[in-house]
Amino acid sequence: MQETAAAFAEELGHEHASLLKQLEELETMTAGSTVSAAGVLIESLRAVRAALHRHFLFEEKGGYMNHVLANAPQLHRRTEELLAEHTHIGRSVEELIGNAAAASPGAPISAEVCEQVRQWVKLVRGHEAGENKLVMEACCGDIGEED
Ligand SMILES: [Fe+2]
Numbered sequence: 001m002q003e004t005a006a007a008f009a010e011e012l013g014h015e016h017a018s019l020l021k022q023l024e025e026l027e028t029m030t031a032g033s034t035v036s037a038a039g040v041l042i043e044s045l046r047a048v049r050a051a052l053h054r055h056f057l058f059e060e061k062g063g064y065m066n067h068v069l070a071n072a073p074q075l076h077r078r079t080e081e082l083l084a085e086h087t088h089i090g091r092s093v094e095e096l097i098g099n100a101a102a103a104s105p106g107a108p109i110s111a112e113v114c115e116q117v118r119q120w121v122k123l124v125r126g127h128e129a130g131e132n133k134l135v136m137e138a139c140c141g142d143i144g145e146e147d
């Protein structure tokens with residue numbers, strides 16, 4: 001069981017690394033100024049949305065929850081909170097795509113939408129970092145004391 005959990009933690013780490021790369025690209029694209037073409041940003045947001053959708057399914061069905069709860073039932077509350085964030089992250093990327101799509105294709109995206117994208121990237125990064133910490137605590141012997 002411990003071995004399976006460690007393998008899962010490793011796979012999760014790879015998934016997060018690939019996701020973080022996409023987030024970094026979004027951040028670079030919207031850093032400092034408006035992006036020149038709405039279509040480019042929308043395409044990137046849609047790609048991240050698809051990647052997140054697959055990633056959330058992996059976490060929910062593959063079950064980091066199962067691994068966490070089997071190894072560290074005391075982390076139950078934090079696990080539930082992180083899983084609940086998936087809904088919020090999914091909804092907010094839809095909103096971002098809607099806001100970006102409000103600009104005409106080829107038109108610049110507003111500074112406000114760029115800022116919303118950067119804030120969203122921050123939110124997702126925080127979520128993934130929280131999961132890494134949780135899974136390490138539960139699966140790899142770094143026992144958490146809370147919950
Ligand atoms: Fe997650």
Ligand SMILES: [Fe+2]
Binds near residue numbers: 055059127128131
């Ligand atoms: Fe994740």
